[in-house]
Amino acid sequence: MSEKFSTEKDGQIDFYNQFLPRINPNLTVEDIIANNNDGVLNGNLIEFKLSVKDLNEVLFQCIKYLSALRIKGTPVPASIVIVDLNSTKSYLYKSENYLEFIEKIYNGGASKNNSGFIGGEPEQIFNYSKSVETENLISLLKENTFTKIHIDENCIVGWAEHYYRIKEIARKEDFLGDDKGKHKTIGEIRNPTVFKDYIYAYEGETNVKFNYLMDKLNDTILKKNLGAFYTHPLYAQKAAELVRKAIERVPEGNDYIILDRCAGTGNLESALTDEELSHCIVSTVEYYEYKVLQELIGSKVRAIIPPTETKETFNAGLVNGADALSKEYVENEVIKQYIDNPKYTIILFENPPYAETTSIEHQKSGKGKESSAWKQSYVVTEMKKEVKGTVSNDLGNAFIWSAFKFYLRQPTDSYIVFSPVKYWKAQHLINKKFLDGYAFNRRHFHTNIDACVMCALWSNENSNINEIKINGIDIDEKTNKFRDEIVLPVKQIFNSYSDFYFDKQKYDADKQSSILCNLDGTEYTGNTRRVNPVVNENIIGYLAVYSSGFDNPDLHSSLLTCGRYDGNGFYLRKTNYLEKLPMFAASRYITYNREWTERARIMKSADKAETFFADAKNGKLNNFFLKCLLFTCIEMQNHCRTFTGSDGRFYRNELCLDTTNGETVASKDIKNLKANETEKTILELYSTLLNHVKETKEYRKELTYGIYQIFAEIDTSYTDEITGKTVYNNIQVHSDLQAMKELCKTYYNTEIVPVLFKYEFLK
Structure with a gap:
């Protein structure tokens, strides 16, 4: 030793x-x-x-x-x-x-x-x-x-997540419960059993100390059912400015109420003055948030729904009478007395929840149906009578629609609402007058996603505007202060790629096949088949680009050698594939532009399809198409692979530049590119990469390799068991891929993106 x-x-x-x-x-x-x-x-x-x-x-x-x-x-x-x-x-x-x-x-x-x-x-x-x-x-x-350690606001979320991992069917009361109120359940933090060897009993009589964390302390399923109510205090201050603008609109001689149907623990109201709070009516559907809400602002607001706790208030972790989507709530007498009185101006002030009812957590817990119960609510049922399509699948949309349907009646009524811009930009849920608004970074709403959340002040007046401007404000987490404001335009979109750009033509030479692909380009062997697999000499791939937004960019964008098993796209043909590639290029926007201002604000559209087709026909876009082809050949989401299918047919990747086994469709067409210095560098690096690939033991000479297949099959690695760091088996290949990734990003944003915006593939 x-x-x-x-x-x-x-x-x-x-x-x-x-x-x-x-x-x-x-x-x-x-x-x-x-x-x-x-x-x-x-x-x-x-x-x-x-x-x-x-x-x-x-x-x-x-x-x-x-x-x-x-x-x-x-x-x-x-x-x-x-x-x-x-x-x-x-x-x-x-x-x-x-x-x-x-x-x-x-x-x-x-x-x-x-x-x-x-x-x-x-x-x-x-x-x-x-x-x-x-x-x-x-x-x-x-x-x-x-x-043993003491529980406080710095560690309680970690211990809650640990508890719910151990006790998968536990509810929030099992962890956080106290002996205050009508429903008395002493939770783990106050009487440790699971953690008896690890934590001291928490001695706080109530949970008010965890005010800003209550949404993060929900059990796993409750999180998915309720969504999130948390609003950063700095953003609450900015939203309060919009509330004051709404108050200024109250006609002389009128009183007003401020209604928040999803107040959580009241942190959105924390920026209001006592005078403004005295006009507030608030509610929250989660029981422990309701108790904290009562404690924090119950004495300051005009009303809380329900006004006091009774033995009937608690209902499986929720609050009876506080479900904003129920008929009981819409007809609540406390609220309705103001709605029915024209001498009261109504201001709604809300950060509505969102729910992901198809999440893995729900399926594993067998609670998919339970978590979708809100879809059968009174509000959503009424909404579906007037709003068609998938708009009603979003819980937040139910709040927004019902605000104008059941509560706002006069032109001077107002709605200050936090939500991604999709409800106005893409779904056209409302057509109201926009008065003012902000863009906030979703990361500061107890999520780990950088994305744009709009806080808008809407007037209850109809309007047909299709572009608005909002002030974007991020928060510096180190200083807890605002960064500089930036003006962000938001434009509505009206047409989807599938409406104009998908190839829906029938080809007589298409023959029935049996091969479909997984998202990673390998052969699919499952039972879900939503596309008819075909083969044809003119087929060189399958492109799936769907959904206007970028919430799941890698799921909603696929380029494969064969049909994607769940469809959502079309086969690419040698005769017209070049003019389809801008769709693929546009689908990668958020990969190379991850700023919070872009996700959920910029979307995909076909609103300038007529101009695009005209310029494509007269040859104006020929060189741009070749730039898109070069980008496609070096972009990692191009999952085209070369493989032999279970049907015995050899499927070759034609959308790559590996000419070891002869020219590909892409390599032939790329020769027409009038290459600039950056493009020459890319082509040289591609050649260097292929040389390094051929030196590896994983290389198979019969295959034609694209960037992704090199990454998946050649750029192999292992984890060092001591350091936990990744060690690459073929460091030259890995280094080339990393260099290509950086080149790809720069090339994309310089050469591709401006044209995509010009023709509103991105908008």
Whole structure:
């Protein structure tokens, strides 16, 4: 054990190889280092150093690791073991002695800025070059004890997610319940059973401390049923400015109410003055949010639905009488007295929920039907009588439609609503007068997605405008301040690609086939078949581009050698494929433009199809089509592959530039491109990449390779079991692909995107 190590990694491997067989031979190194530290082994956090120069500094680094575990809802090991590899010594500290520091929040890397910390003496020092002390260290590493931590707003979400993973059928009350109100269920945080060895009982009488986190504390299914109600306080302030503009519109002699049917815990109302709150009527359908809402603003608002809690209020985690989509709510007497009184101006102020009722969580839990119950609600049933198509599938749309249907009656009534712009831009759900609005970054609404959410002030007056401008504002998470405002245009779209650009012609030479493709370009073997598979000498691929938005860009965009199993596209033909490629190019926009201002604001359209066809016919677009072809040949979402199908037919990728086995359709046509310097660089890199591909053991000379097939079958890798890092088997191939990716992005945004906007493939 006295071997000297030149790298920490070598010492780590040696340590685990020697100790793990004695502690638990079933454990792997990957199991131990799963939390971005040197290892958690049973109840021990282990930190390795080649040579420990400052125990206090390393101890503080370990404290930061334990702080991160606590925030994630991961048990905090009772022991901290610092291993000095080259002196074969380990130092034991007890984490309970440093709980005050563990329960703080640290920013930046755990290994940085650790000097100056003063810790106590080690509980014990092991010299594991000696047999007796080695046995003592093994005994310690077998211990599986943990330090109890206190639940607070910094860690409760992590522990809630941990709890719901263990208790898949648990409800929110099982985790968060208290003994206040008519419904008394003492939850896990107040009486730990699952986490009895890991957390102290939370002593707060109510859950008001977790006000801004209540939506994140819902159990998995409730999250999907209810959507999210959270609004960032800074965005609430901006929205309040729109409320005040709506109040200015109240006619002289009128009073007004501000109605929020999905208030959550009231954080949207947090930016309102007490005077403005006195005009508010609020409700929320989730029981524990209702209790917090009562506690925070119940004494300040005009009304809460229902006004007080009774023994009938609680209903399986929800609030009886507070379902805004029910007939009971629409006819609620407290609200209706103002709706029916012309001397009251109605202002709705809402961040409506959204629901993903086909999510994996619902299917796994067998609650798909339950989660779609809102689709059978009174409001949605009435909505379907007037609104056709898929518009009624969005829970948020039900709130927006019903606002104008049941609550807004006079021209001076107003609606301030948070929602992606799709309801106005693409779905044309309303045609009302736009007064003002903002664009906010969805990331700050308790999601991990950068996307545009519009907060609009609508007047209850009809209008046929088809373009609006909104002020885009992001938040700097470090300073918690607004970034600079930018003006963002939003234009309505009216026509889809399938209306004008899909090839719907019947070809007499088409022959029945049996081969369809998965999304990754491999042969499909499942039973779902929504397209008729055919073969023809003029077929070179299958293009599926659907959905106006970019919510799932890789799902809604496919380029395959054979038909896509679930359809949504058409076969590409040698005779006309070039003029179809702009659709594929447009479908990749969000991949190379990930700014929050783009997703959910920019969409796909065919609104300038007539101009496009005219310019295509007179040859104006010939070189642009070839640019789209070059882009298609280097874009990773082109999943065309070369393979032999189960029908015995050889299917060749014709939309690539590999001419090893003869010219492809693409390689022939690309010769007509008047290549600029960037395009010459791309073509040279493509050639270099193919040369490197041919040097690999994975290369099969009978295949014609496109970029994606190279990525999937040649650019193989494995994970280093110690560092957890990816190691590439063919580094030159991988490097070429990375370089091509950067070239592709620059080329796309410079040469392709402006033309796509000109012809409104993107709008």
